[in-house]
Amino acid sequence: AQKITQTQPGMFVQEKEAVTLDCTYDTSDQSYGLFWYKQPSSGEMIFLIYQGSYDEQNATEGRYSLNFQKARKSANLVISASQLGDSAMYFCAMREGTGSARQLTFGSGTQLTVLP
Amino acid sequence: GAGVSQSPSNKVTEKGKDVELRCDPISGHTALYWYRQSLGQGLEFLIYFQGNSAPDKSGLPSDRFSAERTGGSVSTLTIQRTQQEDSAVYLCASSLNNRDRGRATGNTIYFGEGSWLTVV
Numbered sequence: 001a002q003k004i005t006q007t008q009p010g011m012f013v014q015e016k017e018a019v020t021l022d023c024t025y026d027t028s029d030q031s032y033g034l035f036w037y038k039q040p041s042s043g044e045m046i047f048l049i050y051q052g053s054y055d056e057q058n059a060t061e062g063r064y065s066l067n068f069q070k071a072r073k074s075a076n077l078v079i080s081a082s083q084l085g086d087s088a089m090y091f092c093a094m095r096e097g098t099g100s101a102r103q104l105t106f107g108s109g110t111q112l113t114v115l116p
Numbered sequence: 117g118a119g120v121s122q123s124p125s126n127k128v129t130e131k132g133k134d135v136e137l138r139c140d141p142i143s144g145h146t147a148l149y150w151y152r153q154s155l156g157q158g159l160e161f162l163i164y165f166q167g168n169s170a171p172d173k174s175g176l177p178s179d180r181f182s183a184e185r186t187g188g189s190v191s192t193l194t195i196q197r198t199q200q201e202d203s204a205v206y207l208c209a210s211s212l213n214n215r216d217r218g219r220a221t222g223n224t225i226y227f228g229e230g231s232w233l234t235v236v
Contacts, residue, residue: 044230047224108157
């Protein structure tokens with residue numbers, strides 16, 4: 001079974017609108033971390049936001065927020081007030097376990113295009 | 117430097133040659149990762165180093181691939197007898213090794229800009 005599933009290969013959003021990128025995960029660990037990364041066409045991987053499994057509140061970082069629904073095992077990324085520069089590939093990732101910085105498992109990504 | 121540094125940024129090599137890719141992690145980061153990303157694909161885990169522990173090599177695709185990390189800092193990924201299917205971006209990342217306390221800083225994994233490898 002896929003550990004990280006991103007069901008939207010491509011998404012379009014109008015500039016200044018909000019958009020939600022879906023991510024579901026599968027783990028039997030009680031403690032895990034969820035990450036979102038942005039990869040523009042230049043290829044660099046840019047960290048956006050992190051949610052720990054024990055965090056009671058949804059993570060927020062500027063225009064990014066993570067809609068964390070633990071029972072549903074979903075960690076959707078919400079981008080508010082989209083900008084043209086937000087056009088990029090977005091990856092959801094999970095790190096399982098605590099006490100050591102284990103590997104990240106990535107989803108297949110969602111290509112977001114912001115329309116003017 | 118402030119971020120993860122990788123070299124070379126681009127490498128074109130002939131099939132059958134060996135290549136070495138270098139990664140200089142963020143100072144103080146004890147965990148180091150190598151990932152591979154083929155064109156238009158997601159990231160594929162290759163290998164993970166944590167301090168002085170034995171590395172997790174479970175993602176290496178074949179015995180042509182190897183990596184070492186000297187002095188707990190710089191890492192080199194070596195691909196022997198390169199094949200065309202090895203063409204990809206090789207991404208290095210590093211992080212601190214902190215317990216999960218709900219704080220992003222200790223758990224964030226930072227990536228370098230990658231080494232683009234083309235095997236012709």
